Amino acid sequence: MRRSAFLLGAAIGVLAFPTLVSAYDPGVAVSVETWGSENGRAYVGVQANGQWSPPESRTRVRSVYYSQWENQGNPAAYCHAWWVWVHRTADGTLVNFESPVSMVLCGPEPAIGISPSGFGDLSLYLSVDVEPVTAPARSERTVTAELTAGWRDFLDDAIAAYVRPNTVRVQRWTVDFGDGARRTFPGDGSDRLVTNHAYEAGKFEVIVTARVVGEAYGAFFTPDGTPFEDVVPFSLDISNRASGVSALPIEYLPPVVSPGGSPSGALPGGQAIAADAAGHAQIYWPRGLPCALFLRAIVEKEGFMRSGGVVIGEATTRLVSYRYLGGDNDASNGSGPGAYEATEPIRIQWNTPLPNGGSYPVRVELTVETTYDDGTVRTFEFSGSIAASVVYSAISQ
Numbered sequence: 001m002r003r004s005a006f007l008l009g010a011a012i013g014v015l016a017f018p019t020l021v022s023a024y025d026p027g028v029a030v031s032v033e034t035w036g037s038e039n040g041r042a043y044v045g046v047q048a049n050g051q052w053s054p055p056e057s058r059t060r061v062r063s064v065y066y067s068q069w070e071n072q073g074n075p076a077a078y079c080h081a082w083w084v085w086v087h088r089t090a091d092g093t094l095v096n097f098e099s100p101v102s103m104v105l106c107g108p109e110p111a112i113g114i115s116p117s118g119f120g121d122l123s124l125y126l127s128v129d130v131e132p133v134t135a136p137a138r139s140e141r142t143v144t145a146e147l148t149a150g151w152r153d154f155l156d157d158a159i160a161a162y163v164r165p166n167t168v169r170v171q172r173w174t175v176d177f178g179d180g181a182r183r184t185f186p187g188d189g190s191d192r193l194v195t196n197h198a199y200e201a202g203k204f205e206v207i208v209t210a211r212v213v214g215e216a217y218g219a220f221f222t223p224d225g226t227p228f229e230d231v232v233p234f235s236l237d238i239s240n241r242a243s244g245v246s247a248l249p250i251e252y253l254p255p256v257v258s259p260g261g262s263p264s265g266a267l268p269g270g271q272a273i274a275a276d277a278a279g280h281a282q283i284y285w286p287r288g289l290p291c292a293l294f295l296r297a298i299v300e301k302e303g304f305m306r307s308g309g310v311v312i313g314e315a316t317t318r319l320v321s322y323r324y325l326g327g328d329n330d331a332s333n334g335s336g337p338g339a340y341e342a343t344e345p346i347r348i349q350w351n352t353p354l355p356n357g358g359s360y361p362v363r364v365e366l367t368v369e370t371t372y373d374d375g376t377v378r379t380f381e382f383s384g385s386i387a388a389s390v391v392y393s394a395i396s397q
Helices: none
Strands: 012-016 028-036 041-050 065-073 079-088 101-106 117-131 134-136 140-152 159-163 169-176 182-186 192-198 202-221 227-248 251-253 256-266 282-286 291-301 304-307 310-324 338-341 346-348 360-372 377-391
Touching (some): 041 159, 117 202, 140 227, 182 192, 291 310, 346 360
Parallel strands (some): 282 377
Antiparallel strands (some): 028 041, 079 101, 117 140, 202 227, 251 304, 304 310
């Protein structure tokens, strides 16, 4: 690429610079091909083609022009003065008749070292990783994409072809997380992207696409070191994927519920007893008095969500209905066995206290509804009984 390299390290003195470059301007044509794949690999190929007039005696290169070098003497040790005449190869026509190039080259011969074309390329690899690959549902994962590059340049005395490293950058990143979510991130000058994402239960494939832009460069150097240059911008997409990403299933654990009751009615003195919100596994009620027994669900352990052994959500349980399975009931208009709404009490009465602290079992089957943090609703049934102890006058719970 450098003039000194082109002249093989020789010192150069220019006696005169008459030249008709416009008459045989070689120019340089730079062509760029890009190829990107879905398995993380991409390539940029650059080819620079130029033409110049090699010495007549050098037949390695077939060019549009050739040159004749006439030795004009030795102005210094190991130095030669030359007149350079340029001819058209097709018919031998002299194209710089009025302006021959006059040069002094210090070296063993007028070595131009020309090459008609040069090739350079850039190989890219995009790696994609998800960490951890397997995890509980809804836990956050780290998605990483990293671009690495390998360069191959063509540089010799006469021609250069390469991709400019400092121009290659990721213009934008696009991440398809595989679960319907898709995000685009601007390139920030880094060849690495790190982002986070949480997955519902299932298996996924993450695809990352990098839009890479840059510039390809080509130059052709004339015998006097003048570069003919061209710069060609390029862009390409390179993609890769991380497969086998999985979020473990979500388990919806049921609550642990037992039946409870809250009695309501009027005491012998006319005092009204209102049902409370709490449920009681054992109740006390005076003999011979009507009782409105409101059913309650005693949640001994609330339901929760679990994935991969990790608790990922809680729940709330409420009573929606129940089935009264029957039992001792001395009320004239008592409730019969059957299904009832949660707000409807069991109309019940006991006329005889049981000896030795015995209690009447009120057998029921509860239907509860559990709502989990993610909105999932499940229904569960629990059977059991409420122990009703009959007392002579006062009531305690």
